[in-house]
Amino acid sequence: MRDRLLWLIHSPFALLFPILFWALVVGLAYYRNDRTLQHAGFDLAKQRGEVAFQLIQTMRHWNAIHGGVYAPLTEQTPENPWLEIPEKTITSPEGVVLTKLNPAYMTRQIAELLEGGRLEIHLTSHTLMNPNNQADPWEKRALTQLEESGDASVVEIVDDRFRYMAPLHIDQSCMPCHAKMGYEIGDMRGGLSVSFPVSYAQRLTTGLRRDSILTHLVTFVLLSVTGMIALTGLRRLLRSLQRERDDRESIIVDRTANLNKEIKRHRRSQETLTYLAHHDELTGARNRRWILAQLGYLKQEAEQCSGTLAVLMLDIDYFKHINDRYGHQKGDEVLVTFVSRLQSELRQSDQLGRYGGEEFLVLLPDTSQSDAEKIAQRLRRAIADTPFQINDEVLDVTTSIGLACLEVDASLGQDELVGRADVALYLAKQTGRNRVVCWNDEMAH
């Protein structure tokens, strides 16, 4: 999820997000404002219709409360044929002929004056006295709606004209003319419609809508630019955080690698130390401490199991001469080859250790004296029979071997056992070298 979000932020299309987001938000806000403006325009137009209606209504009322008014009888103002009252037409003392204009006649004359202008009015009804006041289709529908619903007005836009219709009710002043049609006070007699072009109402809101478009456009641009700047900043911040994290990770990786190296180095030196604690560094044979400890262990085991244990002490003959003649380095290599040959002749259970200098101990567990003697001879031959090849030098090397066995005297101490092997070795040296000598009790003296 986190990775997906990061991918989204860094994708090339991410800069479109603020634009799309703010286009949606500002677009919705604009749509809502525009609807409000439309309603406001409609309300304004409706108010204009109401004002016109109220004005005409007031004039009609004024006319009615005066029982109609007289005007000179002219071609434009003939007698009202639908008015049946006494003194419909009179002559003034000065001889001017006057005819009575009741509210309906006056309204019709005003309507005629307004006809063709921006604002038009029309007095109409389902049941007409004057057939010239015939309702048009919209007016018929509006009259029916007013009758059935009892609404205060019907307002609609029809054919690019704003149309307003409000009901006219019978009052006392209407009765002289309309009583004979069966009307009673309060009845809806008809309606007065007011109409004017929609462009009038639109004119009122066009400026506001233009301002609204501009305001929303500027807001959209500012918010989108701010969003893009914020996103760019966020990308930079994330990149620098990522870099910092990578740096830290690489430091951790380096340190871990160093630590692992250090641990390996430490482990190796630990292994070396452990190896050196038990081995002779030059020849790889077990060292003196280990071989003596092993002797103690094998001796104890042999005593407990009524077994046997043979100890061989080997010493290279005239080793000093080898050193003197070929050098100490070659002497070292002779020691290494010497040990390697002995190892290849020994069993897994036999142990070989460097006792000191060119002296070595071989422990042969569960081995009788006669077997040990055979082994010792085999070892001796392994050294003497094949000359040592040390680089380009061929050296004849021999070894003398002293042998002591635990079976001879089980109560023997460890040092005594080694001592006996040493004495036997000494005798081997004394009697010509390159030989095996077994300890016997006579040697004790």
Ligand SMILES: Nc1nc2c(ncn2[C@@H]2O[C@H](COP(=O)(O)OP(=O)(O)OP(=O)(O)O)[C@@H](O)[C@H]2O)c(=O)[nH]1
């Ligand atoms: N190159 C080398 N020489 C060693 C080492 N340890 C001891 N030596 C030498 O071994 C020689 C032993 O000499 P000696 O004790 O006189 O005995 P040898 O010359 O072998 O004579 P015999 O034992 O009587 O046959 C000495 O010169 C030591 O310095 C070693 O690790 N490397």
